[in-house]
Amino acid sequence: MxxxxxxxxxxxxxxxxxxxxxxxxxxxxxxxxxxxxxxxxxxxxxxxxxxxxxxxxxxxxxxxxxxxxxxxxxxxxxxxxxxxxxxxxxxxxxxxxxxxxxxxxxxxxxxxxxxxxxxxxxxxxxxxxPVIDVGAGYAAYEDVLRVQSPKFLKTTLAKERRLGRQVGPLRFVFDERDPAALRTLMEWKSAQYRRTGRRDRFAKEWINGLVRGLHALREPGCSGVLSVLYAGERPIAAHFGLRSRTVLSCWFPSYDPEFAKYSPGLVLHLRMAEAAAAAGIGMLDLGRGAAEYKDALKTGELTxxxxxxxxxxxxxxxxxxxxxxxxxxxxxxxxxxxxxxRGRRTLNRLARLRGGVAGQP
The missing domain is CATH 3.40.630 (Aminopeptidase)
Incomplete structure (x- = not known):
């Protein structure tokens, strides 16, 4: 049926x-x-x-x-x-x-x-x-990172502080309802796909319609969640995913490449983990696919x-x-x-030539 x-x-x-x-x-x-x-x-x-x-x-x-x-x-x-x-x-x-x-x-x-x-x-x-377990709270997750990925955590937190000083006061919204913020994310993601030589998913109208529809969906088992990191009033990184009561499925992350040196996508993921834990979510599923940022953030893996x-x-x-x-x-x-x-290096070279930054969400 x-x-x-x-x-x-x-x-x-x-x-x-x-x-x-x-x-x-x-x-x-x-x-x-x-x-x-x-x-x-x-x-x-x-x-x-x-x-x-x-x-x-x-x-x-x-x-x-x-x-x-x-x-x-x-x-x-x-x-x-x-x-x-x-x-x-x-x-x-x-x-x-x-x-x-x-x-x-x-x-x-x-x-x-x-x-x-x-x-x-x-x-x-x-x-x-890869998954992030925040069932014991965000502080416990940071403790894991201090042992597992100490350089990553220290560097990312330092960049977060520098971003706030040099660009503007940081503000994180876990569940942004403004459709304009979603359009900005989709534009960033499309440009990222093109820069890195990958297929632009948002070039397909059905995917555009699906994401817009899910952004408006508010059900306990499946709600669209748009998370945005702002510097001042300017959005600099965003992510759209789906959540249930206990799981946040990470889906479409991207950022403004003008601020790439601050690694805003990584800062965003840490704030997402913090907000998810506060909302009673126990796990963030980063999704299939090899990436350095996933290796740094993860606490375990599903198959x-x-x-x-x-x-x-x-x-x-x-x-x-x-x-x-x-x-x-x-x-x-x-x-x-x-x-x-060799294939990844080729894509990364293309990203650099086109102004992108490889290896970040």
Whole structure:
């Protein structure tokens, strides 16, 4: 069914089942995110399992051409999978058949999703998703950084003080509601993508619409949070992410490159961690992807997976030919540090030539 066809009963059952999984309360896994994506991607669907008249499982997906399914929001969603009653383990082939899919593709499959990790379609590749644990409070987190990343913490705090002296009094807003601030962040991020030779996600209208819609969303399981660091009245760094009661999923960080020497993105992340802890959030998920700033900030890691599940068919074979060789080529580079480092150096040189600063959020 289309997500808009879910009634209050199904929505509440989805939330309750998610709470029983024992997994972090990631906002990407809630019904609110599926509904938000469906508003800009009309081919989003949700399969619902019923037992004895009660909904016991939900599988959100995008139904593409020729039965090629995708995770909801593939390419921007940082946590994917089904929400099932503990002990419910449908066959992946049966699941795909009932949904009319020949394949289902994912790039941030949540750990513990055994239904998909054991299916046919090749062995999924595992990735680390760095996290910050602030469950014991921000002061305890800073204590961890003093041991784990002492130079990073000392340097960042010194730059924060210098920024306040030389540019203007600093002001941090954890949950900025001004749409103009969101537009500024999106402009910065688009320019950053172009400077560093990466695909500009905000060039896609559906991603623009999704982010704007989520910024206005205020639900306990999924709310858009725009955090902004101001110097005087001028925004110099910002981040847009999603939060639940206990998890802040970090998503789109950027900053004004005019102030790059102060590392405003790093200062912003420390203030976000402080504000999140004060708001009762226990974990910040920095998302998959290698970056020096993530290594400095993290206290641990989760695991996510990239790959696909298929059922035997001509359509599944076409999906394999269209996607698997490219995925394996990317994996080949990632698993060879010297080759991957060479690629990163090339992108970083491009960033410097175009006026960007590599290695910062």
């Amino acid at each position: 289309a997500p808009r066809e879910l009634g209050p009963r199904e929505i509440e059952a989805w939330r309750e089942l998610r709470g029983k999984t024992g997994a972090p309360e990631n906002p990407f896994m809630g019904p609110e995110f599926a509904l938000a994506v469906a508003a800009v991607r009309p081919r989003v669907r949700v399969a619902v399992w019923w037992e004895d008249g009660e909904p016991v499982g939900f599988f959100p997906y995008e139904n593409g051409a020729f039965g090629h399914g995708r995770a909801v929001g593939l390419g921007v969603s940082d946590c994917q999978g089904a929400v099932l009653r503990p002990g419910l383990a449908p066959s992946p082939r049966t699941l795909l058949r009932l949904c009319g899919l020949s394949a289902w593709e994912f790039d941030n499959l949540e750990d513990g999703q055994g239904v998909f990790l054991g299916g046919s379609g090749g062995t999924p590749e595992a990735f680390a998703s 996510v997976y990239e790959g696909s599940v298929t059922r035997p068919s001509i359509r599944a074979g076409l999906h394999w030919l269209a996607h698997e060789p490219t995925r394996r080529a990317h994996s080949y580079v990632r698993n060879r540090p010297a080759l991957a480092a």
